[in-house]
Amino acid sequence: MPTFDYIVVGSGCSGAIAAQTLVEAGKRVAMLDVGEANPSSPSVVPDKDYVALRETDPEQYRYFIGEKASGVTINDTGKGAQITPTRSHMLRNVEDYIPLQSKTFAPIESLGYGGLGIGWGLQCWEFSREEIARVGMNVERTIAAYETVAKRIGISGTNDTACSFTLGELQSYQPSPDMDRNMQRIYRSYLRHKQSFDRAGICLGRTPLALLTTKAQPGRKTYAYRDMDFYDDNDKSGWRPWMTVDTLREKPNLTYISGFLATRFTERGPVATIHGIDTATKRPTAYRCKRLILATGALGSARIALRSFNTTQGGTLPFLCNPYTYVPCVQPALFGKGAEPRKIGFGQLSAFLGDEAQHEDRSILTLYSYQSLMLFRIIQQVPLDFADARPIMQYLSSGIVIAGIQHSDKPTPHKTLRLHKNIGNLTGDELQATYRLGNEEITGQRQRELRYLKGLRRTGLYPIKRIQTEHGASVHYAGTLPFSTTEKPYHTDPSGRLYGTRNVYVADSSPFRFLPARGLTFTLLANAHLTAENVLKHD
Amino acid sequence: MEQLLETEAAALSHYLVGDKPTKAIKILYREAVAARHDTRREKAFDVAVRHPTLLPYLDAYDAWFRPSSQLRQRLHLMFSILEATPEFAADFLPSKRSAWYMLILGLLGIRGILRLAVGGLIVKVWGL
Numbered sequence: 001m002p003t004f005d006y007i008v009v010g011s012g013c014s015g016a017i018a019a020q021t022l023v024e025a026g027k028r029v030a031m032l033d034v035g036e037a038n039p040s041s042p043s044v045v046p047d048k049d050y051v052a053l054r055e056t057d058p059e060q061y062r063y064f065i066g067e068k069a070s071g072v073t074i075n076d077t078g079k080g081a082q083i084t085p086t087r088s089h090m091l092r093n094v095e096d097y098i099p100l101q102s103k104t105f106a107p108i109e110s111l112g113y114g115g116l117g118i119g120w121g122l123q124c125w126e127f128s129r130e131e132i133a134r135v136g137m138n139v140e141r142t143i144a145a146y147e148t149v150a151k152r153i154g155i156s157g158t159n160d161t162a163c164s165f166t167l168g169e170l171q172s173y174q175p176s177p178d179m180d181r182n183m184q185r186i187y188r189s190y191l192r193h194k195q196s197f198d199r200a201g202i203c204l205g206r207t208p209l210a211l212l213t214t215k216a217q218p219g220r221k222t223y224a225y226r227d228m229d230f231y232d233d234n235d236k237s238g239w240r241p242w243m244t245v246d247t248l249r250e251k252p253n254l255t256y257i258s259g260f261l262a263t264r265f266t267e268r269g270p271v272a273t274i275h276g277i278d279t280a281t282k283r284p285t286a287y288r289c290k291r292l293i294l295a296t297g298a299l300g301s302a303r304i305a306l307r308s309f310n311t312t313q314g315g316t317l318p319f320l321c322n323p324y325t326y327v328p329c330v331q332p333a334l335f336g337k338g339a340e341p342r343k344i345g346f347g348q349l350s351a352f353l354g355d356e357a358q359h360e361d362r363s364i365l366t367l368y369s370y371q372s373l374m375l376f377r378i379i380q381q382v383p384l385d386f387a388d389a390r391p392i393m394q395y396l397s398s399g400i401v402i403a404g405i406q407h408s409d410k411p412t413p414h415k416t417l418r419l420h421k422n423i424g425n426l427t428g429d430e431l432q433a434t435y436r437l438g439n440e441e442i443t444g445q446r447q448r449e450l451r452y453l454k455g456l457r458r459t460g461l462y463p464i465k466r467i468q469t470e471h472g473a474s475v476h477y478a479g480t481l482p483f484s485t486t487e488k489p490y491h492t493d494p495s496g497r498l499y500g501t502r503n504v505y506v507a508d509s510s511p512f513r514f515l516p517a518r519g520l521t522f523t524l525l526a527n528a529h530l531t532a533e534n535v536l537k538h539d
Numbered sequence: 540m541e542q543l544l545e546t547e548a549a550a551l552s553h554y555l556v557g558d559k560p561t562k563a564i565k566i567l568y569r570e571a572v573a574a575r576h577d578t579r580r581e582k583a584f585d586v587a588v589r590h591p592t593l594l595p596y597l598d599a600y601d602a603w604f605r606p607s608s609q610l611r612q613r614l615h616l617m618f619s620i621l622e623a624t625p626e627f628a629a630d631f632l633p634s635k636r637s638a639w640y641m642l643i644l645g646l647l648g649i650r651g652i653l654r655l656a657v658g659g660l661i662v663k664v665w666g667l
Binding site for chain 2 (some may be wrong): 053054058061064065067068069335338339371374375379382384385391392394395397398434476
């Protein structure tokens, strides 16, 4: 059986950063991964802006709608609706290899090379000190880890009136990208009516992104405003985990092994063994190591822990997920303004309810310009015949903005995971999830959404309707193996070590005891770095 | 079957953008339909393709009452293919228009509602 000093399972955000910390410390590391590869690598998208591609490229259907229009689905506003054909490999084989059954929860998981980071929206929020403490992490070390990670991946942000909400205490950042026409207008209007917004308790600022804007990195260029953010990573200006893994694979002390689906671990003395399935042969296989680091996502690590402990510790786990509502809005002042070649698909502005700073239940709103996701994704929402709906939407489209509202989440008895036997599946089991919000949670979320939408109207942005995605369909899962200072089954100690093991660590969001409204990815990266540091300390 | 799909593509394209599809668009449409393994033929869709003058009315009716009908699915498919084609980019990309264009759009909206009413009648009378 192959043996390594350190094994990191997973190549997503947390796996990439944990492996980087170990490799840079000179350790011999193996990364095990299913690693579904991108068939469009190298990129099939020419290096032109969105408008130029639409007007000139006869092969554009390959990346805009996919071969045989595989990216076109009818009446689908749910799970993965924003995942384009060139990123669809992130979902390949998920239903077969890691099935999840639920009537109330529809998460997106990935077995792709780079994990969910393949389609990540690049938002990089620093949690507040209170939030870091509630999550269960060490505040000072996490603040320092944010800096380390920011220097590695490159973050853009703005020291504006909202920076205490957006950048927190972060020092290492580049300027935010220029705002496009829609956002400039909203932001100008916000500044004009700032006193009124202050009275309403709403604060608006630039969204921090893992995006190089003014200073390139080796192999990565600065952002080119092509509005092709949903389709390609040609200039590598936005950080994705596979970029870090690609770099690490060039180093002699990292061995990358793909085609491995991790199922469970065992320990004997100081040696940990990770068992799994070779996805090519469908046969069992295993690797040994001194330290095992799970970075397969909160649901993936839950599966592995449940299989590994099931006989001794029973098996119902809690979990968390940010509830999400998106709201298509229109900006009438920008109707009929023509296409904008220099545009951005990522979130550009985010709003906060400042008077909630001390509340545990919070929400944030992020604004996205709508252009490159094309009319075919929204045309079905118009209750008119297609021939009349087309010119109407064509006229309105320059004024369409999408507002995404994300809510915090905390554990309740109605958010649980169990592993059930199912011999028809490759792993012989499936995860079953229940996710229900309490009335109080629903009411609080609705009230905050309405406050935001009322505020948006003051900027000349008018909400059309609120669309609540299925729970889990858009973002972020956590809390399956929570941090605890006392030893308990299915809990993680403050260093990231799973209780009941000697050498098994969890570097993803599984230990987070609370999920703030601000997206967790930046904290996930900081936690992965800290966990890897803790592993090194234990040596 | 190939001929049938080409006729279908021509009818849908003409309805959506007022123009014939190119050979490449017909091939894309054919391949996309084949990949969906949708061999059924709903009566309303069949009638709409055989009598393209009825397309706007049946489409308007389905937009309200049968959003997942075969007609809506095929129209949406052709809409997506046309949108991802340089020849028709100008029909889909945002274009500069004066505020007066809103009036025309208002009229289009009213026409859409009238089409819905006529579509309802057609569906009832023809039993579609």
